[in-house]
Amino acid sequence: MPEPNGGGLPGRLVVEDWEALTFRVNRIAYRSPEIFRAERDRIWARSWLYLGHETEVAGPNDFKTRTLGGRPLIFCRDSGGTVRAFLNACPHRGTILCREREGSSKLFQCFYHAWTFRNNGDVAAIPGKEAYEAAGEGFLDSMRLRAVPRLEIHEGFVFVAFDPDVPPLLEYLGDAADYMTMISEQHADGMEVLPGTQLYGVRGNWKLGVENAMDGYHFSPTHNTFVGYLRETGFAVTDDDQYAYNLGNGHGLLVLTGHGGRISMLWEPRFGEDEKVRTAEHRAEMDRRLGPERARYVADESHILFVWPNLLLFDLEGLSIRQLEPVAADQTDVRAWQLAPRGEDAETRALRMKTMVSFVGPGGLATPDDIEAYEAVQRGIEATAAEARPEFDFSDMSRGMVDEVKGVQGRSIDEGAMRGFWRHWVDALGVEDGLSVAGPRPERFLEGRNVR
Amino acid sequence: MTAPATTGLIGGREITRADVEDFLYAEADILDAWKYDDWLALFEPGARFEVPATDWTGTSMLASGSFVTDDYDLLRARVKRLKSRKAHAENPPSRTHRMISNVRLHEPAPEDGGEPGLLRVTAAFIVHRARDGEFDAYVGRYDHLLVTGGDALRFRRRRAVLGHEHLPAGSRLSFIL
Numbered sequence: 001m002p003e004p005n006g007g008g009l010p011g012r013l014v015v016e017d018w019e020a021l022t023f024r025v026n027r028i029a030y031r032s033p034e035i036f037r038a039e040r041d042r043i044w045a046r047s048w049l050y051l052g053h054e055t056e057v058a059g060p061n062d063f064k065t066r067t068l069g070g071r072p073l074i075f076c077r078d079s080g081g082t083v084r085a086f087l088n089a090c091p092h093r094g095t096i097l098c099r100e101r102e103g104s105s106k107l108f109q110c111f112y113h114a115w116t117f118r119n120n121g122d123v124a125a126i127p128g129k130e131a132y133e134a135a136g137e138g139f140l141d142s143m144r145l146r147a148v149p150r151l152e153i154h155e156g157f158v159f160v161a162f163d164p165d166v167p168p169l170l171e172y173l174g175d176a177a178d179y180m181t182m183i184s185e186q187h188a189d190g191m192e193v194l195p196g197t198q199l200y201g202v203r204g205n206w207k208l209g210v211e212n213a214m215d216g217y218h219f220s221p222t223h224n225t226f227v228g229y230l231r232e233t234g235f236a237v238t239d240d241d242q243y244a245y246n247l248g249n250g251h252g253l254l255v256l257t258g259h260g261g262r263i264s265m266l267w268e269p270r271f272g273e274d275e276k277v278r279t280a281e282h283r284a285e286m287d288r289r290l291g292p293e294r295a296r297y298v299a300d301e302s303h304i305l306f307v308w309p310n311l312l313l314f315d316l317e318g319l320s321i322r323q324l325e326p327v328a329a330d331q332t333d334v335r336a337w338q339l340a341p342r343g344e345d346a347e348t349r350a351l352r353m354k355t356m357v358s359f360v361g362p363g364g365l366a367t368p369d370d371i372e373a374y375e376a377v378q379r380g381i382e383a384t385a386a387e388a389r390p391e392f393d394f395s396d397m398s399r400g401m402v403d404e405v406k407g408v409q410g411r412s413i414d415e416g417a418m419r420g421f422w423r424h425w426v427d428a429l430g431v432e433d434g435l436s437v438a439g440p441r442p443e444r445f446l447e448g449r450n451v452r
Numbered sequence: 453m454t455a456p457a458t459t460g461l462i463g464g465r466e467i468t469r470a471d472v473e474d475f476l477y478a479e480a481d482i483l484d485a486w487k488y489d490d491w492l493a494l495f496e497p498g499a500r501f502e503v504p505a506t507d508w509t510g511t512s513m514l515a516s517g518s519f520v521t522d523d524y525d526l527l528r529a530r531v532k533r534l535k536s537r538k539a540h541a542e543n544p545p546s547r548t549h550r551m552i553s554n555v556r557l558h559e560p561a562p563e564d565g566g567e568p569g570l571l572r573v574t575a576a577f578i579v580h581r582a583r584d585g586e587f588d589a590y591v592g593r594y595d596h597l598l599v600t601g602g603d604a605l606r607f608r609r610r611r612a613v614l615g616h617e618h619l620p621a622g623s624r625l626s627f628i629l
Binding site for chain 1: 503504505506507508509511513514515516517518519520521522523526529530532533536538539540541542584585586617618619620621622623624625626
């Protein structure tokens, strides 16, 4: 449990003023190593975390290694077909057990003393194990691979928790779960992760990456050149009638209907005439399979879904999964995978890759400007650190609060989804006086979205 | 090791490794000087520019994730963007310094098509990039397909394969690798 005083962390991390209608975030939240360590203990060690997609370990014995919340893990499917996650450290002396990035193996053998484990965690062999006989029957059993305490899968998205006492995954996902179901409903044969992972580091705090994804306000100025490119292809970007939702438990959602088409579901000119025909056919199939109303939500809306604390699903022209792995207060590793329909024809697949990589990848025409933004914030907030006028060391996220007071749904170009994120963050961190409230705070905030 | 036969010609004479080195060095100077229109002119219409992901195992970039998979339309859009002062990630532009070595000429692989005059070139690169007070190195291998036959070499496919296991912090690929 957090210490009652929050372990000596500063108060006033999030400051709400309902008279002035301002919402401010203390910039220390982005740069303090103490807060980074507290986040590791109180968020990453206690929450469900997105590990990977089950199609990344499609067959028995497939494995990947991946660091999550700072902990090296083995993500695998055992010989019997069960998806598992183990700490990637030999129970004997702590050596990294599997030093490959990916592969297929029934056994994991530690090179140091040749202790060998099956991919279900059982001990397969310990050289000279008679020397341990005096330790009794329980010794081998005590040396099984250390499984991550909790693992659950929703629609192929594999989540783990280092805390055995987290609630069931579906309860935790709440309203976010259905947006993941919608992804799985896009194509009758389901979706799979493709090879080719974008692995890149950003010199910025992980929370800047979340803010950026939940922020429709930045789109036009930051992505000016991308908007210009779309215009030249015959698509006019609009922010009208688009909203941002707090889904509860820190999860957030942007619903975008004016930012671009959706391959095989909603055509736009840059996709070409052949794709127009394919889209009409697939869209009709979706109506039959899902019913027209559900098909409309699944097909016609783009979504950016944030699942607290480390998963972003960019369900846009195509689908990109982005995972955030904080490395230090001012540094974040990002991993991004393309999720595509199983058995997709080569032409649509090529269009999908071109379209998604050119937009939401670090080598694309838009995401580099987002990264520029978080890195520029990370550098810029040094200006007000140790400032004699401490009120200057706050970032403003007040946009749309006037609607929040009235209980009116916030627009995608407001900052309501970010406020929901920060309220959940300050609560999860458990710092006494972390949240400072002045004036008459609404009794409740709008949460969730009814699409059923 | 025998040098592969070069089937191509420029200006009517057979291409040497020195010709290819000159082409690559000239390109490096063009990029280091941010002369993006001149850079685009090094591509034949219909050419591609590719940067595979760091876990690339040889799958087609038409069918899997990557850092860059530009067809000629996107390549032109990329150049147009880089010339704009609204390309925030490159405004001000990164200062780059390119070194190219280990240049070798090859017959095109079967999957690259057996067209006469096509030349596969591999080379090692280091691009140093200074921006925002940081100095980062990008190391890898070029694997280009060049078209011969006219007065000058042209890219049909320009591919930069990173040697890194992942792109370290600060490594958004807003500049040309």
